[in-house]
Amino acid sequence: MPAKLRSLNDAFVHELRDILGAEKQVVKALRMTSRRASSEELRTALAEHLDQTEGQIGRIERAFQSIGETVRAKSCAAMTGILEEGVEALRKADTDILDAMLIGISQKVEHYEIAAYGTLCSWAKELGHEEAGMLLHQNLDEEKQADERLVQIAGRLNQRVA
Amino acid sequence: MPAKLRSLNDAFVHELRDILGAEKQVVKALRMTSRRASSEELRTALAEHLDQTEGQIGRIERAFQSIGETVRAKSCAAMTGILEEGVEALRKADTDILDAMLIGISQKVEHYEIAAYGTLCSWAKELGHEEAGMLLHQNLDEEKQADERLVQIAGRLNQRVA
Numbered sequence: 069m070p071a072k073l074r075s076l077n078d079a080f081v082h083e084l085r086d087i088l089g090a091e092k093q094v095v096k097a098l099r100m101t102s103r104r105a106s107s108e109e110l111r112t113a114l115a116e117h118l119d120q121t122e123g124q125i126g127r128i129e130r131a132f133q134s135i136g137e138t139v140r141a142k143s144c145a146a147m148t149g150i151l152e153e154g155v156e157a158l159r160k161a162d163t164d165i166l167d168a169m170l171i172g173i174s175q176k177v178e179h180y181e182i183a184a185y186g187t188l189c190s191w192a193k194e195l196g197h198e199e200a201g202m203l204l205h206q207n208l209d210e211e212k213q214a215d216e217r218l219v220q221i222a223g224r225l226n227q228r229v230a
Numbered sequence: 231m232p233a234k235l236r237s238l239n240d241a242f243v244h245e246l247r248d249i250l251g252a253e254k255q256v257v258k259a260l261r262m263t264s265r266r267a268s269s270e271e272l273r274t275a276l277a278e279h280l281d282q283t284e285g286q287i288g289r290i291e292r293a294f295q296s297i298g299e300t301v302r303a304k305s306c307a308a309m310t311g312i313l314e315e316g317v318e319a320l321r322k323a324d325t326d327i328l329d330a331m332l333i334g335i336s337q338k339v340e341h342y343e344i345a346a347y348g349t350l351c352s353w354a355k356e357l358g359h360e361e362a363g364m365l366l367h368q369n370l371d372e373e374k375q376a377d378e379r380l381v382q383i384a385g386r387l388n389q390r391v392a
Contacts, residue, residue: 071322072322072323072324073319073322073323073324073327073331074324074326074327075324075326075327076327076330078327079319079323079327079330079331079334082319082322083334086315144311144315145311145312145314145315146308146311146312146314146315146338147311148307148311149306149307149308149309149310149311149312150307150308150311150342152307152308153248153306153307153308157235157241157244160233160234160235160244161234161235161241162234162235162236162237164236164237165235165236165237165238165240165241168238168241168353169235169241171349172241172245172345172346172349175345175348175349176308176342176345176346178345179341179342179344179345180312180338180341180342182341183334183337183338183340183341184334184338186337186381187333187334187337187384190381190384190385191330219348219352222349222352223352
């Protein structure tokens with residue numbers, strides 16, 4: 069990767085490395101936190117999203133290969149920040165509101181990824197990276213569905229907590 | 231603010247301080263970067279979003295007041311991470327792709343805020359914080375519109391860059 073980003077393709081590879089790093093950080097975080105949810109519905113959703121995230125990492129790796137680039141992740145400062153705040157909030161939260169907090173943090177994670185995949189899909193289209201675009205679009209759709217599922221669970225949980 | 235978050239209201243105030251900090255960081259970042267866009271359409275959109283963000287800060291302050299809480303911002307680690315990455319990417323980017331990068335970063339900012347306001351609106355509803363909920367919903371709608379506008383601009387710009 070050149071230090072300079074000279075073309076839209078350079079930017080695409082840069083962003084692909086960022087989201088690969090981000091997804092790997094999410095896997096670690098979900099492994100630590102998903103079992104802390106007290107609602108069974110939320111615990112199941114987070115565990116399923118952990119499996120899904122591992123599949124997404126596989127797709128990102130195939131996206132790299134499809135454009136002849138070495139698979140490489142870069143540490144994602146944005147995801148680091150989101151997860152740091154999340155860990156701090158969970159540490160402070162009483163059991164009663166842990167699930168509501170977990171959902172709020174997870175939605176920040178999903179939305180970061182929705183933005184990143186949205187940009188990548190748009191760039192893949194412009195660059196003619198068809199296979200990569202298709203793979204990343206699948207990830208984008210899964211993140212949107214995961215976010216929507218969290219909204220539904222939140223609606224049911226908040227009524228119990230408030 | 232207690233060190234512990236014991237209730238959904240504590241979580242609400244915690245999150246309100248986070249988004250106030252985040253929006254203040256966005257104002258600073260937009261002041262530094264919005265003029266770097268080469269497309270006039272993008273420059274206008276970013277400048278208008280800067281004005282809009284200042285209005286959003288006012289609404290957050292009124293939301294604090296409406297629930298009898300002192301207006302206080304907390305530094306938002308997630309936004310710090312998003313903006314750090316953005317500044318680094320802009321530093322590396324050639325002029326030709328600066329606009330595409332600016333849009334990508336701005337969408338990450340918007341999506342962080344969409345997630346945060348979404349959670350706050352849902353909690354405000356559960357807590358019966360009607361006025362705060364209404365104010366935060368206005369911010370949420372503006373962020374969604376800002377994101378949509380960026381998608382439209384990106385579509386037009388990427389065709390020129392690729």
